[in-house]
Amino acid sequence: MTEMLRRWCGGRPLRTDVAVALACFLLAVPLAAATAYHRGASVTGYLLFLLLSCLPLLVRSRWPVPVVAATVLVGVVELVLIPFSPGPRPEALGISMFAVGVALYAVATRTDRPTAWRTGCCAAAALTLTALIVRPGLEELPQNLGLIAWPxxxxxxxxxxxxxxxxxxSAVERAERAERTREEEARRRVTEERMRIARELHDVVAHHITLVNAQAGVAHHLMRTDPEHAYRALERIRDTSRAALDELRATVGLLRHSGDRAAPREPAPGLAGLDDLxxxxxxxxxxxxLERAGTSADLPPILDLTAYxxxxxxxxxxxxxxGPTTARVRLDFGTATDAGVLRLTVEDDGRRTGPGTAADGGAGTGHGMIGMHERARAVGGTLAAGPRPGRRGFRVHAELPLPAGTGRKGCRP
Known part of the structure; x- marks a missing residue:
């Protein structure tokens, strides 16, 4: 029965109010009939009075405080009419008190606490004062004061x-917010991992394909005039392509599950392989x-890979x-003013022809340049790239923070 009533209400306030008013009326009918029989009064009149007290409940969700005022008014009228009705006096709690209680319950559940208690105190005061006026005397005082308890x-x-x-x-909201936070964190980590893998793939492919293309050009140029040098260029193409495949295999292995035993175990490249590069x-x-200032022992893997x-x-x-040019690489392991920073500089004297390069005054906007900036930021460092001031060529300068105690004084050429 209760489940059927819930389905019928369906979250609609009007239907809920009708059901509550009807339930209040039906539950109070036996009390109204018993009171009328005990006093020798008309049962129809008492039922009509009960109906009048329950009618305001039909709009209790829309106007809860006015509904309380209406039910209290009916209760006051009932208390005033009791001395003029035939038969013995009933108890102070009349039949209209059921509707008053339901109306005050609606106010307490739909408004804030101060409003609910102010409304309840006003209702209790009105009913109690009316009872004290119409039924004075010490023998009636306990019953009159009992009207305070019901509201x-x-x-x-x-x-x-x-x-x-x-x-x-609040608990549901916190759970939903925590779930949204977990989902956002998971998406953020997936995006970061995807960008990291994309940077690795770009660096590996761009570097090795560039070398292969240059060596293939040398081999093609010397194939007829100097077969020996062309053969050595082809050998370097073979070695470079093999190295590219090894690095690609290691990078693609990042996409595998961490527990997959088939995932490659090759170490990530670092400054130890700078001479080979x-x-x-x-x-x-x-x-x-290459110029080195200071020495460094055991750089963190992420910092070592970033610098490389x-x-x-x-x-x-x-x-x-x-184009045809010379390049210089300088590594400064904390020998300058700030000993906790690895300063890395790569510059050349050539004339660049690509978009965003020194030829047109740009600072570089390709995926490689974006990847270098992202790598530097990922380890808490900074990177600046652009044309060399007042001279031909391009300059890339990065400052990467070193862990405490990593940088050491000294110089190794």
């Missing part, structure tokens, strides 16, 4: 229900000089855009 009890029950609903709503560029025709990739991408751009 206060209704407000207290309604306030407790409202507090419980707010608590449940520069040799590869020298074989492709780029004259590269920045040098790799900067030299790749130099080889692609600068």
């Amino acid at each position: 206060c009890l209704s407000v207290a029950i309604g306030d407790a229900v409202r507090s419980r609903r707010e608590l449940l709503a 520069l040799d590869a560029f020298r074989h492709s025709g780029l004259d590269v000089a 990739r920045i040098v790799q991408e900067a030299l790749t751009n130099t080889h692609k855009h600068a």
Whole structure:
């Protein structure tokens, strides 16, 4: 029966109010009939009076406070008419008190606590004062003061229900907010991982394909005039392509599940392989000089990889855009004023022809340049790239924070 009533109401306030008013009327009918029989009065008159007290409940959801005023008015009229009715006096709690209690419960559940208690106190005061006026005397005092308990009890029950609903709503909101936060964090981590893998793939492919293209050009140019040098260029193409495949296999392995035993275990490249990287560029025709200031032991893997990739991408751009030129790489492991910073500089003397390069005054806007900036920011550093001031060429300068105790004084050429 209760489930059928809930489905019929369906969250509609009007239907709920009709059901509550009807239930209040039906539950109070036996009391009204018994009171009329006990006093020898008309049962029809008492039922009509009960109906009049329940009618305001039809709009209790829309106007809860006016409904309380209407039901209290009916209760006051009932208390005034009691002395003029035949038969013995009934108890102070009349049949209209049921409607008053339901109306005060609605106010407590639909408004704030101060409003509910102010309304309840006003209702209790009106009913109690009326009872004291129409039924004076000490023998009637306990029954008259008993009218205070009914409104206060209704407000207290309604306030407790409202507090419980707010608590449940708050718990549900916190759970939903936590779920949204987890989903957003998961999406953010997926995006960061995707961007990291994209940077790795770009750096690996761009670097090795650039070297392969340069070495293939050398082999094609020397194939007829100097077959020996052309053969050595083809050998370097073979070695470069093998290295590219190894790095691609290691990078694509990041897409595998961490527990997959088939995932590659090759170490990530770092500054320890910088000499081999520069040799590869020298074989492709780029004259590269390396200068080191200070020494560093055991750089964190992420910082080691970041520095290596920045040098790799900067030299790749130099080889692609600068034309025949010389390049210089300088590593400063905290020997300048700020000993906690790795300063990395790559510059060249060539004339760049690609968009966003030194030829047109830009600072570089390709995926490689974006990737270098992202790598530097990922380790808490900064990167600046642009044409060299007052001279031909391009310059990439990065400052990456070193862990405490990493930078050491000294110089190694």
